[in-house]
Amino acid sequence: MNIKTFAITIFTFAATIISAQNIFLTKVEKTKENKDKYFIKIDPQTSGAEYLGEIDVQGFSNDDMDVFYRIYNKAKEIGANAFSFQPFETVDEKKQPFNPSNYKMRLYYVTKEEYTKPSDAIYLFSSSSKSQTISINKKDFVLPSRSFTTIKTIPGEVYTISTKKLLGSSIKVSGKAESPAQYYQVSSLKVRSNTFGEPGINLKSGDIIGIDRSFGDFLRMIYIENK
Incomplete structure (x- = not known):
């Protein structure tokens, strides 16, 4: 191993340790x-x-x-x-x-x-690396990376959420009394689904991803709320 190769190896190892x-x-x-x-x-x-x-x-x-x-x-x-x-x-x-x-x-x-306590909230999370532009009932918002916003729903009202892209996703979510909170991540990145019976990602519709409460609550802790 020459000196240059050795130096690269040491640098790579050090970077791995630092970022571990x-x-x-x-x-x-x-x-x-x-x-x-x-x-x-x-x-x-x-x-x-x-x-x-x-x-x-x-x-x-x-x-x-x-x-x-x-x-x-x-x-x-x-x-x-x-x-x-x-x-x-x-x-x-x-x-x-x-x-x-x-x-x-x-x-x-x-x-x-x-x-199992009910909630009137819909949580919308950005991706971990890129800001995301979304529309909620035709009103545009920009979610910076590693942030989320909360919609307080009204029973019977329908909320149309879209990603403002040419081939982007759009979903309709209804506010229901005594229902659990709903969690969605807006991302153009590939994500892996959970295996059956484990917490994580429940469904995917293009770049709007439904996630379960456990993973969603974790994101609520590590992301910044965009009010």
Whole structure:
């Protein structure tokens, strides 16, 4: 191996180490025996959740689905079906904002009554790498990459969502009383579907992708809300 090849090898290895992402189950307070597939975002102050442990994520990855699955599998090791973002604090006890390269999650167990509560929300997520232009009832919006917007629905009203592209997608979503929240990702990127019975992507219509609550709630934590 000549000096140039050796240098390239060392640089590539160093870059891999620097960009590597690690996910650790850093604390286990207790475990729960449950086989449900849910993993939802909660407010632990109002949900009556049972605290189980913590996960630390160190390093950034743009593959949100892969990150989610790795966190999900760690959480299921101790029976968790809910989570919340746990901000780091500075020395003067000020809570730091979310940092996609280094963050902590608290893990919980909640009852079925908690994760089946109805919602009037539709969540629309941009892609992880590109901004997306969308139309909601003929009103245009630009969603920057790694952001989302929320539609508060009215029962009986129909919402037409399209991607404003020549061959783009368009879907119609109805507001229904006592219905669960709905989650969609707007993306021109290829995405992989979940295998049967696992959380993730449920359906795809062109570049508007229906995703399940667990993955959608994870995106709500790591993306910025565009109000």
